[in-house]
Amino acid sequence: MNAISKIAANDLPLLSVRQLDKSFGARTACRNINFDLWPGEVLAVVGESGAGKSTLLRCLCGDQQPDLGQVLFTRRDGSISDLYDIPEPERRILMRTDWGIIHQNPRDGLRFGVSAGANVGERLMAIGARNYAEIRRTAAIWLERLEIDVARMDELPFTFSGGMQQRLQIARNLVTQPRLVFMDEPTGGLDVSVQAKLLDLLRSLVGELGLAAVIVTHDLAVARLLADRLMVMQGGAVVELGLTDQVLDDPQHPYSQLLVSSVLQI
Amino acid sequence: MTAGYNFAYLDEQTKRMIRRAILKAVAIPGYQVPFGSREMPLPYGWGTGGIQVTASIIGSDDVLKVIDQGADDTTNAISIRRFFAKTAGVATTTRTADATIIQTRHRIPETPLRAGQIVVFQVPIPEPLRWLEPRESETRQMHAYADYAIMHVKLYEDIARYGHIATTYDYPVIVNERYLMRPSPIPKFDNPKLDMNPALMLFGAGREKRIYAVPPYTIVKSLDFEDHPFSIETWDTSCALCGATNAFLDEVITDDHGGKMFVCSDSDHCAERKEKAA
Numbered sequence: 116m117n118a119i120s121k122i123a124a125n126d127l128p129l130l131s132v133r134q135l136d137k138s139f140g141a142r143t144a145c146r147n148i149n150f151d152l153w154p155g156e157v158l159a160v161v162g163e164s165g166a167g168k169s170t171l172l173r174c175l176c177g178d179q180q181p182d183l184g185q186v187l188f189t190r191r192d193g194s195i196s197d198l199y200d201i202p203e204p205e206r207r208i209l210m211r212t213d214w215g216i217i218h219q220n221p222r223d224g225l226r227f228g229v230s231a232g233a234n235v236g237e238r239l240m241a242i243g244a245r246n247y248a249e250i251r252r253t254a255a256i257w258l259e260r261l262e263i264d265v266a267r268m269d270e271l272p273f274t275f276s277g278g279m280q281q282r283l284q285i286a287r288n289l290v291t292q293p294r295l296v297f298m299d300e301p302t303g304g305l306d307v308s309v310q311a312k313l314l315d316l317l318r319s320l321v322g323e324l325g326l327a328a329v330i331v332t333h334d335l336a337v338a339r340l341l342a343d344r345l346m347v348m349q350g351g352a353v354v355e356l357g358l359t360d361q362v363l364d365d366p367q368h369p370y371s372q373l374l375v376s377s378v379l380q381i
Numbered sequence: 382m383t384a385g386y387n388f389a390y391l392d393e394q395t396k397r398m399i400r401r402a403i404l405k406a407v408a409i410p411g412y413q414v415p416f417g418s419r420e421m422p423l424p425y426g427w428g429t430g431g432i433q434v435t436a437s438i439i440g441s442d443d444v445l446k447v448i449d450q451g452a453d454d455t456t457n458a459i460s461i462r463r464f465f466a467k468t469a470g471v472a473t474t475t476r477t478a479d480a481t482i483i484q485t486r487h488r489i490p491e492t493p494l495r496a497g498q499i500v501v502f503q504v505p506i507p508e509p510l511r512w513l514e515p516r517e518s519e520t521r522q523m524h525a526y527a528d529y530a531i532m533h534v535k536l537y538e539d540i541a542r543y544g545h546i547a548t549t550y551d552y553p554v555i556v557n558e559r560y561l562m563r564p565s566p567i568p569k570f571d572n573p574k575l576d577m578n579p580a581l582m583l584f585g586a587g588r589e590k591r592i593y594a595v596p597p598y599t600i601v602k603s604l605d606f607e608d609h610p611f612s613i614e615t616w617d618t619s620c621a622l623c624g625a626t627n628a629f630l631d632e633v634i635t636d637d638h639g640g641k642m643f644v645c646s647d648s649d650h651c652a653e654r655k656e657k658a659a
């Protein structure tokens with residue numbers, strides 16, 4: 116399904132970003148960012164180091180308040196609010212139920228002091244699950260889905276490979292069946308072959324679950340594989356935003372052209 | 382009362398400051414209130430938090446009982462009792478029923494408490510989330526948003542590892558359906574006594590400078606899972622001295638040949654039962 120038909124099928128965007136600015140002192144990290152993200156849509160954000168990708172992601176997911184502008188989100192009941200206008204408790208609940216955040220470094224997204232099963236079960240417990248056997252059953256389903264051997268459920272994450280840790284992080288987020296997931300270079304620290312496997316898995320999950328996602332990446336191949344639309348950032352600004360294939364095959368902005376031509380053709 | 386000390390050792394201004402903290406703690410059950418802990422004539426870890434709380438609430442007509450691990454006759458309990466007998470001139474007792482204030486380390490008396498009594502707990506570590514999160518700013522937020530899932534993660538982990546919840550002391554509770562609280566290192570056996578107790582319970586942590594409270598008749602619930610409900614310790618023997626079957630028992634080694642027996646940890650309760658039986 117391409118982005119256009121998805122838009123037709125759902126009349127409200129999940130996320131609407133309007134004139135978002137974020138600076139650190141004199142340094143502008145994000146400048147006048149505007150876009151909509153639709154249910155089930157995957158948006159990739161690319162650009163050189165320091166372009167403001169991670170800052171934008173943090174502003175979108177509720178981790179960092181922008182200086183100016185709005186991050187509007189639509190609840191399941193169709194009501195719309197500014198992410199930074201709602202009370203902190205509601206924002207927290209949103210971030211741990213309807214949204215997911217997958218960090219580049221599993222250290223930032225996993226609890227290394229507790230087992231894989233506990234890592235996956237945490238979000239369930241956070242929304243009130245109090246039946247041990249049920250929590251375990253649900254955690255096992257998600258471990259399996261992320262191709263982690265359920266027999267290793269009680270092991271600590273440090274005994275897992277990098278790819279497994281990343282899949283565990285994803286399981287931990289998906290267990291509450293969020294509609295929207297933010298990922299900052301989810302395949303960043305992994306070998307090429309492990310990356311490929313993870314991307315494959317991500318692609319099928321996104322398809323099966325109808326997940327919307329914003330994925331920050333350095334890697335245009337990741338964008339090509341996963342994203343419906345592609346956003347190119349430079350110096351804190353969006354220089355191009357369009358359907359992934361169009362941007363990659365026929366980039367309009369000189370910086371996008373440079374970016375596309377500077378990597379091996381995919 | 383010895384000349385040269387103010388009543389109950391602390392100066393009046395300090396006592397007022399601590400009383401204000403106590404009032405706030407009573408108003409927000411289970412919430413940790415910071416206070417300006419004073420230097421006391423004994424080291425941290427010897428109940429300085431509890432002593433400051435007791436010093437702030439004690440009056441000349443109070444009757445004080447002090448226990449350490451349930452016993453009135455340990456060095457620590459005796460020295461705290463003497464301290465207040467000397468500095469406040471108050472009457473002391475070992476009988477739970479006769480006391481108006483009971484300062485305790487690690488136990489709640491077996492004899493049911495009544496309205497008007499105050500229990501003062503000595504607290505080594507007040508913050509139940511500290512093991513997880515060393516930053517005070519973070520734990521404050523977690524309390525503010527009642528964001529306590531991580532405590533269930535800990536219990537989950539216990540069950541996954543040992544087949545049951547392995548925590549037996551300082552077992553975490555939710556007070557008044559709101560704040561997560563450490564009950565201090567009492568055995569979980571004593572947790573049910575916190576629930577709807579007619580007495581006022583005050584908790585003082587000297588080193589960490591925190592006071593918190595469970596007011597009379599407050600709901601106190603021990604964390605658990607539906608399919609692994611909270612349960613207390615049981616023994617398949619009774620107290621070797623008084624025959625009690627529903628009291629917390631300590632194992633006592635009686636000789637060098639592996640001989641041992643189980644006796645009540647609450648020495649006053651045990652003695653009273655023996656008296657009655659005799």
Ligand SMILES: Nc1ncnc2c1ncn2[C@@H]1O[C@H](COP(=O)(O)OP(=O)(O)OP(=O)(O)O)[C@@H](O)[C@H]1O
Pocket residue numbers: 139142143144162163164165166167168169170171
């Ligand atoms: N907390 C911060 N304090 C000060 N400056 C910051 C902070 N976070 C980001 N910046 C600055 O904002 C700009 C954008 O940073 P950001 O991390 O968003 O870039 P990025 O596109 O994610 O880069 P990379 O690809 O290297 O991860 C950079 O100049 C960075 O130095």
Ligand SMILES: [Mg+2]
Pocket residue numbers: 168169170299
């Ligand atoms: Mg980054």
